Amino acid sequence: MFTPGVIDELKKIVGKDDVLTSPEELVCYSYDTTPFTHLPQAVVLPESTQEVSAILKLANQEKFPVTPRGASSNLSGGSVPVQGGVVMLMVRFNRVLEIDEENLTATVEPGVVLAQFHRAVEARGLFYPPDPASLSISTLGGNIGEGSGGPRCFKYGTTKDYVLGLEVVLPNGEVIWTGSKTVKNVSGYDLTHLLVGSEGTLGVVTKIIVKLIPLPEAKMTLLAIYDHIDDAAKTVSSIVARRIIPTTLELLDRATMELVEAYKPVGLPLDAEAVLLLEIDGSEAEVKRQASLVEEACRSCKAREVQVAKSKEESEQLWSARRSALAAVARGCVTLVIEDATVPRSAVPQFVRIIGELARKHHLRVPLLAHAGDGNMHPLVMTDFRDQEEMVRVDAFADELFRAALDLGGTLSGEHGIGTLKAKYLAWQFGPAGVEAMHAIKRALDPNNILNPGKIFANDLEGV
Amino acid sequence: MFTPGVIDELKKIVGKDDVLTSPEELVCYSYDTTPFTHLPQAVVLPESTQEVSAILKLANQEKFPVTPRGASSNLSGGSVPVQGGVVMLMVRFNRVLEIDEENLTATVEPGVVLAQFHRAVEARGLFYPPDPASLSISTLGGNIGEGSGGPRCFKYGTTKDYVLGLEVVLPNGEVIWTGSKTVKNVSGYDLTHLLVGSEGTLGVVTKIIVKLIPLPEAKMTLLAIYDHIDDAAKTVSSIVARRIIPTTLELLDRATMELVEAYKPVGLPLDAEAVLLLEIDGSEAEVKRQASLVEEACRSCKAREVQVAKSKEESEQLWSARRSALAAVARGCVTLVIEDATVPRSAVPQFVRIIGELARKHHLRVPLLAHAGDGNMHPLVMTDFRDQEEMVRVDAFADELFRAALDLGGTLSGEHGIGTLKAKYLAWQFGPAGVEAMHAIKRALDPNNILNPGKIFANDLEGV
Numbered sequence: 001m002f003t004p005g006v007i008d009e010l011k012k013i014v015g016k017d018d019v020l021t022s023p024e025e026l027v028c029y030s031y032d033t034t035p036f037t038h039l040p041q042a043v044v045l046p047e048s049t050q051e052v053s054a055i056l057k058l059a060n061q062e063k064f065p066v067t068p069r070g071a072s073s074n075l076s077g078g079s080v081p082v083q084g085g086v087v088m089l090m091v092r093f094n095r096v097l098e099i100d101e102e103n104l105t106a107t108v109e110p111g112v113v114l115a116q117f118h119r120a121v122e123a124r125g126l127f128y129p130p131d132p133a134s135l136s137i138s139t140l141g142g143n144i145g146e147g148s149g150g151p152r153c154f155k156y157g158t159t160k161d162y163v164l165g166l167e168v169v170l171p172n173g174e175v176i177w178t179g180s181k182t183v184k185n186v187s188g189y190d191l192t193h194l195l196v197g198s199e200g201t202l203g204v205v206t207k208i209i210v211k212l213i214p215l216p217e218a219k220m221t222l223l224a225i226y227d228h229i230d231d232a233a234k235t236v237s238s239i240v241a242r243r244i245i246p247t248t249l250e251l252l253d254r255a256t257m258e259l260v261e262a263y264k265p266v267g268l269p270l271d272a273e274a275v276l277l278l279e280i281d282g283s284e285a286e287v288k289r290q291a292s293l294v295e296e297a298c299r300s301c302k303a304r305e306v307q308v309a310k311s312k313e314e315s316e317q318l319w320s321a322r323r324s325a326l327a328a329v330a331r332g333c334v335t336l337v338i339e340d341a342t343v344p345r346s347a348v349p350q351f352v353r354i355i356g357e358l359a360r361k362h363h364l365r366v367p368l369l370a371h372a373g374d375g376n377m378h379p380l381v382m383t384d385f386r387d388q389e390e391m392v393r394v395d396a397f398a399d400e401l402f403r404a405a406l407d408l409g410g411t412l413s414g415e416h417g418i419g420t421l422k423a424k425y426l427a428w429q430f431g432p433a434g435v436e437a438m439h440a441i442k443r444a445l446d447p448n449n450i451l452n453p454g455k456i457f458a459n460d461l462e463g464v
Numbered sequence: 465m466f467t468p469g470v471i472d473e474l475k476k477i478v479g480k481d482d483v484l485t486s487p488e489e490l491v492c493y494s495y496d497t498t499p500f501t502h503l504p505q506a507v508v509l510p511e512s513t514q515e516v517s518a519i520l521k522l523a524n525q526e527k528f529p530v531t532p533r534g535a536s537s538n539l540s541g542g543s544v545p546v547q548g549g550v551v552m553l554m555v556r557f558n559r560v561l562e563i564d565e566e567n568l569t570a571t572v573e574p575g576v577v578l579a580q581f582h583r584a585v586e587a588r589g590l591f592y593p594p595d596p597a598s599l600s601i602s603t604l605g606g607n608i609g610e611g612s613g614g615p616r617c618f619k620y621g622t623t624k625d626y627v628l629g630l631e632v633v634l635p636n637g638e639v640i641w642t643g644s645k646t647v648k649n650v651s652g653y654d655l656t657h658l659l660v661g662s663e664g665t666l667g668v669v670t671k672i673i674v675k676l677i678p679l680p681e682a683k684m685t686l687l688a689i690y691d692h693i694d695d696a697a698k699t700v701s702s703i704v705a706r707r708i709i710p711t712t713l714e715l716l717d718r719a720t721m722e723l724v725e726a727y728k729p730v731g732l733p734l735d736a737e738a739v740l741l742l743e744i745d746g747s748e749a750e751v752k753r754q755a756s757l758v759e760e761a762c763r764s765c766k767a768r769e770v771q772v773a774k775s776k777e778e779s780e781q782l783w784s785a786r787r788s789a790l791a792a793v794a795r796g797c798v799t800l801v802i803e804d805a806t807v808p809r810s811a812v813p814q815f816v817r818i819i820g821e822l823a824r825k826h827h828l829r830v831p832l833l834a835h836a837g838d839g840n841m842h843p844l845v846m847t848d849f850r851d852q853e854e855m856v857r858v859d860a861f862a863d864e865l866f867r868a869a870l871d872l873g874g875t876l877s878g879e880h881g882i883g884t885l886k887a888k889y890l891a892w893q894f895g896p897a898g899v900e901a902m903h904a905i906k907r908a909l910d911p912n913n914i915l916n917p918g919k920i921f922a923n924d925l926e927g928v
Contacts, residue, residue: 102701102810125707147650158648160657161625174897181808184622184840184878186611186661188890188920189902193624193657197650214707237566243589243678285749344645346566376648414648426652433638437909438653444908445901456652 002041002085006062010044010086013054018045029087032074035335035385036420040067040081047092049167049175049206055088056204057173059450067452068200070111070142073134075338076419078146078199082454090141093206096120104212105164105181110141110205127215129156132415133323141205147197149415151248151279151322154373156213158415160196167207168195171446181209194441199417200452202445216281219247220291221315223307224298229253229274229356229368231302233349236372238297240345244290249373250277251352256325256367256380263328266321272304276372277322279315325369326380333365333382337394341401343375343410354404355379361400362393376414377405402428423458466505466549470526474508474550477518482509493551496538499799499849500884504531504551511556513631513639513670519552520668521637523914531916532664534575534606537598539802540883542610542663546918554605557670560584568676569628569645574605574669591679593620596879597787605669611661613879615712615743615786618837620677622879624660631671632659635910645673658905663881664916666909680745683711684755685779687771688762693717693738693820693832695766697813700836702761704809708754713837714741715816720789720831720844727792730785736768740836741786743779789833790844797829797846801858805869806878807839818868819843825864826857840878841869866892887922 010019020026020043031037041064046052059066065085072079081087093109099121100106106121106128114135121128131150132138138148144166149158165179168191178191195203226232232251239246252260252275257268268275276298280290295306309315330336343351352368355377359366365382379401383394402412402425412418412425427435439457442449474483484490484507495501505528510516523530529549536543545551557573563585564570570585570592578599585592595614596602602612608630613622629643632655642655659667690696696715703710716724716739721732732739740762744754759770773779794800807815816832819841823830829846843865847858866876866889876886876893891899903921906913 100808100810102704103808104704105808147654149648149650153648157625158650160654161621170897170901172897174901176894176898176901178894178898180873180875182806182840182873182875182878183838184613184617184806184835185875186613186622186879186881187876187886187893188882188899189666189905190611190624190657190661191898191901193654194905197654202653214709240566240568245678283750283753286747289747342646342648344564344567344569346564371648374647376646409644409646411644411646411649412651414646415650417650418652422651429651430640430642433634433636434640434642434655435652437634437638437640437655440908441653441658441905444904 002064003062006064007042009058010042010055013058014044014046014051029069029089030080032072032077032079034075034077034080034421036077036080036082038080038082038084040087041084043087043089045089045092049169052088052169052204052206053173053175055086056169056171056450059086060172060448063448065453066450068145068204070139071137073138073142074146074419075340075416076421078417078419078455080420082420088204090139093141099124100181103181106210106212108140108208108210110139110144110208112140114138114140114143121212122215125215126212128162128210128212130159130162133326140208144196144205144208145198145200146417147415149371149376151250151371154249154371155245155247160193162210163192163196163208164211165209166192166195166205168203168205170203171451179209183211197417199419199455201442201455202451218284218287219279219281220287221309221318222278222291222294223318224276224278224303225269225272225305226274226302227272227304228302229352230349232274232276233352233372235276235298235301235303236345236348238301239294242293242297244293246294246373247279247281248277250322251368251370251372252277252325253368256329256369259328259332259367260321260325263331264321264324266317268321277318329367329380329382334384334386337381337383339379339381339398339401340413340416341377341405341410342414343405343408345373345375347408347410348372348375351377351404351408355401358397358400362397364393364397374414375410418456420455423456426456426458466528467526470528471506473522474506474519477522478508478510478515493533493553494544496536496541496543498539498541498544498885500541500544500546502544502546502548504545505548507551507553509553509556513633516552516633516668516670517637517639519550520633520635520914523550524636524912527912529917530914532609532668534603535601537602537606538610538883539804539880540885542881542883542919544884546884552668554603557605563588564645567645570674570676572604572672572674574603574672576604578602578604578607585676586679589679590676592626592674592676594623594626597790604672608660608669608672609662609664610881611879613835613840615714615835618713618835619709619711624657626674627656627660627672628675629673630656630659630669632667632669634667635915643673647675661881663883663919665906665919666915682748682751683743683745684751685773685782686742686755686758687782688740688742688767689733689736689769690738690766691736691768692766693816694813696738696740697816697836699740699762699765699767700809700812702765703758706757706761708757710758710837711743711745712741714786715832715834715836716741716789717832720793720833723792723796723831724785724789727795728785728788730781732785741782793831793844793846798848798850801845801847803843803845803862803865804877804880805841805865805874807869807872807874809837809839811872811874812836812839815841815868815872819865822861822864826861828857828861838878839874882920884919887920890920890922
């Protein structure tokens with residue numbers, strides 16, 4: 001809890017209007033998209049690096065937790081202030097500071113919304129590929145905290161592959177730059193990549209330099225329709241065997257399609273067991289060449305039909321269906337638990353079967369949405385957090401799911417992070433020695449455990 | 465110094481033939497390609513992860529330093545055992561364990577030589593782009609320690625962009641896996657990328673999973689010839705403005721060409737002030753399109769001639785000239801100091817001018833070799849370490865060079881690392897707070913300062 005006077009000190013730093021303490025306001029910042037909630041004691045809205053620094057110095061002096069927050073589209077509990085204290089809302093850092101066409105970089109503040117940034121760079125013929133489904137609301141700072149992915153990461157890599165340097169306020173309030181506009185950089189330890197995906201536990205990012213690439217000349221959207229989901233899953237390796245990396249390779253099963261059609265009908269084939277939604281890009285000639293090989297690969301895996309989007313509108317409609325899938329499924333239940341287990345792509349067919357078996361075993365409704373190209377599976381567990389008996393089954397499902405992903409050589413999270421949701425599994429993947437190495441880094445940089453405590457490390461969760 | 469019995473303990477771990485202690489043998493492992501030398505007390509050749517683990521546990525117990533070593537092609541003093549102790553030679557870890565065509569990954573041991581690995585993957589139509597000039601001798605483990613780059617990194621990125629996971633023996637002897645075959649992975653802190661470029665100070669890598677990509681169908685080599693080096697430097701931005709990223713964009717000045725021609729003549733134009741050696745790759749059609757735009761960009765920047773290599777042999781000859789440049793220059797002097805300052809590519813023309821001015825100011829002979837596309841400059845300082853007066857000027861040149869690189873928004877090292885050579889500059893780039901953050905991580909993971917002490921951190925160098 002705050003000692004008396006902390007609120008006054010915070011108001012001195014950011015101004016009295018930028019410290020929120022009313023119950024109504026605190027409730028608004030107590031949750032993200034997971035079932036976790038916890039009230040902060042105050043919400044502060046800094047608007048400069050200096051203010052962030054002063055808040056963290058105060059936090060160390062007074063020993064209160066600080067949880068940085070972007071748009072709260074977090075899917076692992078990462079932005080819930082599970083130990084109370086201060087929520088640091090970064091939305092005032094909302095400027096694209098520079099798009100540098102000569103160096104193919106952009107310098108942006110962490111509160112910039114990703115879709116706005118996409119539009120700004122694409123207007124210059126440039127491209128920033130990471131595209132989490134939350135792109136119309138999520139912020140670049142949040143994307144860095146989570147190491148966000150998205151469909152296009154199959155071809156283009158995730159957020160970490162584009163971040164060149166960060167201005168960061170360290171947990172002790174010191175301000176550093178971790179990198180620069182240069183793509184090559186091996187000066188000291190790679191703090192840039194240590195921070196990407198660290199879920200706001202190692203520093204507060206205040207400026208971001210990202211790499212941009214030329215916007216591909218052309219793209220094409222294809223929809224491959226399958227009577228058997230197993231054939232759809234097998235298509236992934238069949239495409240890669242032809243040495244093609246599509247921009248995206250998304251799998252939707254029938255249950256997901258039914259919910260999408262009920263929400264935003266676009267004519268998905270509800271008599272099919274699964275579809276693959278593919279995008280390819282490159283020069284006009286390259287797109288044509290790839291399209292023919294992709295179609296061949298789909299048909300060789302018994303696709304019943306391969307449709308090509310005939311217009312930009314038709315393509316946009318299919319993608320808007322994909323992006324609305326989470327909302328469509330969420331409409332159908334009280335609580336939606338979005339899993340994020342990831343396996344090597346060769347294991348996709350086996351893992352898809354396991355997911356189906358586990359859903360049946362635990363009597364759960366689990367539509368499947370997958371970035372199949374990179375083995376990143378999102379089983380969507382439709383449940384109700386008030387139903388304690390069902391929640392026990394949801395937990396058992398998750399336990400078996402992640403055990404299977406690790407057994408197949410996979411990982412606990414492809415793009416949503418560990419947060420509070422998966423902290424208990426971390427040692428399954430890294431063993432006690434691996435978790436201890438990570439925790440030693442956390443303690444070294446944040447000895448008072450100020451920044452976003454209760455995340456990633458299960459022993460931090462005790463007493464929460 | 466060792467306590468009595470340490471040599472016996474080491475022999476118990478790796479076998480008596482795999483502990484070298486004769487003076488002749490110790491001298492062989494006392495240096496790399498920098499002027500630094502220091503004798504170890506023993507050289508050990510482990511051949512399993514368990515042996516590496518046992519050696520590090522012994523080192524912690526007996527408090528002796530361990531310096532991991534690959535092929536010793538290090539350019540920053542990173543593999544010199546500056547505090548004595550044990551050199552851990554990793555050459556026995558020399559197997560390509562798997563090339564997984566379905567997942568587009570390879571699993572290799574750290575002692576595998578890069579050129580051998582290139583051949584193995586290219587035989588399958590796959591591609592591992594990082595290509596440091598040392599590729600015919602350097603090892604993948606060394607590449608990871610240094611975060612190696614190379615010419616092709618302009619288009620394809622450096623070693624860090626290809627490493628997916630590492631089996632690592634931590635400084636305390638514990639063994640962990642940091643990642644997996646999945647490209648998407650945000651499970652806990654990114655220890656993989658913390659280790660890449662950490663110069664053997666945070667762990668000993670014993671297995672490596674790298675990402676592979678499809679081998680481009682076609683490539684083309686071009687040589688653009690300039691009467692003025694400034695025009696060659698300006699061409700970089702002119703090409704990028706056309707939204708083309710060549711595979712490589714290398715600059716050689718006249719002094720470098722003269723030394724190359726004296727060593728391995730290939731017909732470089734010695735009446736020109738500089739050449740750009742370019743490679744482009746992709747599909748046949750894409751290569752043709754790019755070649756025409758690249759030629760247009762070169763001519764718009766006053767290239768006097770643009771030659772296209774007519775055969776694979778002609779292309780290979782030009783590249784072998786480029787790769788032999790370091791040897792060619794080294795032949796001409798007693799001591800070659802290879803700098804590695806990197807600036808944003810927009811600053812390349814200005815930085816090339818500054819390098820020339822500094823060489824004249826300090827009366828030094830400094831041929832220039834540059835990965836110009838990514839602003840990674842290698843001024844080659846030809847000197848003689850026995851000439852103390854000249855070495856003072858070499859130091860003064862380097863001081864001003866790195867100050868200028870940082871002032872232009874660059875970094876201390878693009879691909880050679882900090883080692884002992886540039887430790888004194890680290891705080892210039894990151895400030896005391898940044899260096900302290902890095903050092904805190906080192907202390908957290910290696911409290912006894914066992915692994916490669918005396919590198920990266922200047923205060924570790926005291927008393928060396």
